[in-house]
Amino acid sequence: MRVLQLGNDNWEKKYTIPEDMEWHFNDFSFEEKKATKKKGIKSYDVILVTGKTNLTNDQLKKLKQLISPYHVLYSSNLNTELDDHEKYFLKSIAAQKIKEEPQYLIDRLPIRYFSGQSGLRIFxxxxKLNEHIVNSYEFEEQGHLKxxxxxxxxxxxxxxxxSGVFIDPDKQINFWLSLKNFNFQVRLRIFIQQPGTDGDVKEQRVIDLSSFDKDEYFSQIEASDHYRTTTLNLEVKGSGDLSIGVLHSRWGRDGAGNFIAGGQRIVNPQNRDDIAYYFNPGDLKPPLNVYFSGAREAEGFEAYFLFKGL
Structure with a gap:
């Protein structure tokens, strides 16, 4: 992970930087020249603006080409220190305010601003129903079981x-279940299998799916440095009809976005189906390009790099 810090106080000298993190402090001009000789300017995964950048408008325009929107973080007390060009740079790149202590933020960068996205549907x-406790059931269509x-x-x-869920190393997993429920409490029991074990599952999580918050996932499995596999049980309490929808398993970003940094969701509170959307501010000038993703098996933002290139 390549991180560029712009400001007056070098965090690398005050805080612990992970071994696999490439830290650059106020050396954008040097990196630009160095990388150009290698036939291509390297991009950054994260830019931290902790003080006045002292970059010209032309340099800020070049820097914007080396970073994705929502991957720039800035100290919240900078508004009075920055000039108009710097303020426009932060606005046009959808920069986010830093609200955490520096060391905690540094440690969380790898699980928030990694490249790629992943999501799958479990219909x-x-x-496999426990038919001994079910009075009746029917598939209304592939996506709903009543x-x-x-x-x-x-x-x-x-x-x-x-179908179990594979948990990739260094990735959080978010679970989201679509369902229509009025009379039941619902929870997900997750059995987590560590690699190289004898099959004796010692770790499990119980996730309450009864409450509803459109801005949060019901479950977030923390990242680990090794892969894991899971088995999922659905548990209920109540009586009447329950309509179960699709269970979604997605890479999490520790609050930095859905699928990708800056990704957001619209959630239907009636059945908890959701739609993901993303806004790239570009140059903040017309025209506004709107793209609707096509139907596909994997979840995520289709054609992200194509439209980012525009």
Whole structure:
């Protein structure tokens, strides 16, 4: 990960920098010349603006080409120190205010601003039902399973998903379940298998899916330096009808965005289906280009690099 810090106080001399993080302090001009000789200017994963940059307008324009929107972070007390060109740079790149202590922020950069995106759908047809507790069930279509049952005010295992989830090293996992529910409490029990073990699962998480917050995922599995696999059980408590939708498993970014940094969601509170959207400010001038992603198996922003290039 390449990080560029612009300001007066070099964080590299005050805080611990991860070994795999390439830290640059106020050396944008040097890096530009050095990289040009190698036939291509290297981009940055994150830019931290902690003080006045002292860069010219032309330099800021070149710098903007080396960083993605929402990957620039700036200290919240800078507004009075920056000139108009610097303020425009921060606005046009959708820079985000720093709200955390420097060391904590540095440690979280790798799990927030990595390259790539990943998301998959686990359809309710993959749920192996515990038919002994279900009065009746029907697939309304591939994306929804309607069940009728009475748990007699006890938690019961409604079923196990046939498809487990692979957790990549150094990646958080967010789970989101679409469902229509009025009479049930719902929770997800996640059995986590460590690599090289004998199959004895010692780690598990129980995630409450009954509450609703459109801005948060119900579950976030923290990142680890090794891969893991999971088995998922769906547990319910209540009586009546319950419509179960798609279970989504997505790489998380620790609050920096959905799928990619800056990605956001619109959530339907009735069935918790969601739509992801992303705004690239570009040069903040017309025309506004709007692109609707095509249907595909993987979840994420289709054609992201194509439109970023515009």
């Amino acid at each position: 309710p047809s993959q749920l 069940v009728n049952l009475d748990t007699h005010n006890e938690w019961v295992n409604l079923g196990t998903y046939k």
